[in-house]
Amino acid sequence: MLHNIEMTVNGELVKAKVPSHMRLLDFLREELDLIGAKEGCGKGECGACTVLVEGKAVNSCLMLAVEASGKEVLTVEGLSEGDSLDPIQQSIIDNSALQCGYCTPGMVMSAKGLLLRNPSPTRDEVVEAISGNLCRCTGYARVVDAIMQVAASSKSQDEGSEG
Amino acid sequence: MLLSFDYVRARSKDDAVNLAVEAGPNGRFLAGGTDLFVRMYDRQLRLKTLIDVKEIEGIEGMECQNGQGLSIGAASSLNMLVGNETIRSRYGLLAQAAHSVGSLQVRNRASIGGNICNASPAADTAPALLVYDAEIETWGPRNTRLIPISQFFTGPGKTVLEHGEFVYKIRIPEPDTRSYGVYLKLGRTNSVDLSIVSVACLALASGEVRIALGAVAPTPIRVTEAESILLSRKDEEAIAFAASAAKETAVPISDVRAGEEYRLDMVEVLTKNAIEQALAGLAATGEV
Ligand SMILES: Cc1cc2nc3c(=O)[nH]c(=O)nc-3n(C[C@H](O)[C@H](O)[C@H](O)COP(=O)(O)OP(=O)(O)OC[C@H]3O[C@@H](n4cnc5c(N)ncnc54)[C@H](O)[C@@H]3O)c2cc1C
Ligand code: FES
Ligand code: FES
Numbered sequence: 001m002l003h004n005i006e007m008t009v010n011g012e013l014v015k016a017k018v019p020s021h022m023r024l025l026d027f028l029r030e031e032l033d034l035i036g037a038k039e040g041c042g043k044g045e046c047g048a049c050t051v052l053v054e055g056k057a058v059n060s061c062l063m064l065a066v067e068a069s070g071k072e073v074l075t076v077e078g079l080s081e082g083d084s085l086d087p088i089q090q091s092i093i094d095n096s097a098l099q100c101g102y103c104t105p106g107m108v109m110s111a112k113g114l115l116l117r118n119p120s121p122t123r124d125e126v127v128e129a130i131s132g133n134l135c136r137c138t139g140y141a142r143v144v145d146a147i148m149q150v151a152a153s154s155k156s157q158d159e160g161s162e163g
Numbered sequence: 164m165l166l167s168f169d170y171v172r173a174r175s176k177d178d179a180v181n182l183a184v185e186a187g188p189n190g191r192f193l194a195g196g197t198d199l200f201v202r203m204y205d206r207q208l209r210l211k212t213l214i215d216v217k218e219i220e221g222i223e224g225m226e227c228q229n230g231q232g233l234s235i236g237a238a239s240s241l242n243m244l245v246g247n248e249t250i251r252s253r254y255g256l257l258a259q260a261a262h263s264v265g266s267l268q269v270r271n272r273a274s275i276g277g278n279i280c281n282a283s284p285a286a287d288t289a290p291a292l293l294v295y296d297a298e299i300e301t302w303g304p305r306n307t308r309l310i311p312i313s314q315f316f317t318g319p320g321k322t323v324l325e326h327g328e329f330v331y332k333i334r335i336p337e338p339d340t341r342s343y344g345v346y347l348k349l350g351r352t353n354s355v356d357l358s359i360v361s362v363a364c365l366a367l368a369s370g371e372v373r374i375a376l377g378a379v380a381p382t383p384i385r386v387t388e389a390e391s392i393l394l395s396r397k398d399e400e401a402i403a404f405a406a407s408a409a410k411e412t413a414v415p416i417s418d419v420r421a422g423e424e425y426r427l428d429m430v431e432v433l434t435k436n437a438i439e440q441a442l443a444g445l446a447a448t449g450e451v
Contacts, residue, residue: 001169020170020213023200043201044269056242056271062200063272066170067215110267131353132266 010078027065047133057113237276256344289383290363303328316382343444
């Protein structure tokens, strides 16, 4: 069965015709060539496929493209503006918080989802937000550091602008 | 990749029932898909039709009216429950249980209705719903019914739902008195793992203590033998008796997560801890 779908992906309106069984992950990667989201396990365990739907982190391997119709989707490709990276991306680089990088787009999107709803999280909240993202090489300490740093700098900026 | 199937969206309660009846045995209701898509990906399950229930009016969201208790739309995500102030403050045990499921990403999709309809013996919200005496409001070909949660599960993956019948709301009666609940879940890791053993314990100011267990029987269960021991006495010895009664009631299996013997021992330990924590919590809230 085919469906006409319409969604906003990284700020742009996308229209397409997709079969029922096409996952959001397949739609992003195969139809839109947005290959940032990765398929690790295909069943909700690794988080490599994490994207934001309506601002919330979800596993795009466990959602159908047709279910995302009418919704707003953000992938790692939508974070940077031209050459300027999102503060989370920059902080991952500054903290050497990646090795092979396979988990990184998912980690970054989980962090983005967290900071959107909670701009100054505690370390525990950061750990919780990425607990559905597996990393097999870097480990988690540097990733948590990187996210905490973004949270801290946005906080000091806020304080600066107030004072 | 998933193998092909047809996706249809139910527009109303009647529409959902009709679509399911029409689809026959190879049709299934779809909520968050976090159980269904995993089994379909693993080729354990091949379906022809998925009937999405998420757009049915009233199936998402929560309502709490004084004297009426709490009504939760079946398709509400577990993170909606975790973030809901009423649930956190008045039905804390349910918030804890919902919070213990999977990862943040999973909880953003996973629904409470899907959790109970999937009927895993380890379904984390089930022990909480059991101690709150929840009722399941369903709609089906023969109209609507209200099923006590204690009668809802019939075996691993099995419920009393008839073909074409779906869960619309989960109703939790207003507790008569102050209560304090604790959910203890033993997994291999702190997140993204099903429980090996789980215990829900709700202590009420009336003196009643309710206890339910997950992952140690074909269905989640209430342990009334343990509860009755605590009706009159709550000293150390009574708590130990109750914990051992819970162990007696449990009939776990051995699987990849743990052996039967270990599960039995852990039922006793966790039950004891849960009772102690619930009683202490109740006493502490009474002081303020
Ligand atoms: C990585 C991962 C970790 C997990 N960890 C846990 C965990 O720790 N604890 C736990 O309990 N579960 C866990 N789960 C399982 C799952 O997330 C939950 O059971 C979830 O609540 C299922 O809800 P859903 O909306 O996704 O269900 P779906 O997959 O949409 O449906 C599940 C079943 O229920 C039926 N159904 C759904 N809604 C209705 C309805 N309203 N009426 C009638 N039938 C309905 C479907 O037909 C299907 O048979 C995990 C899953 C994943 C992928
Ligand atoms: S690919 Fe989606 S969670 Fe692993
Ligand atoms: S950097 Fe290799 S998996 Fe995380």
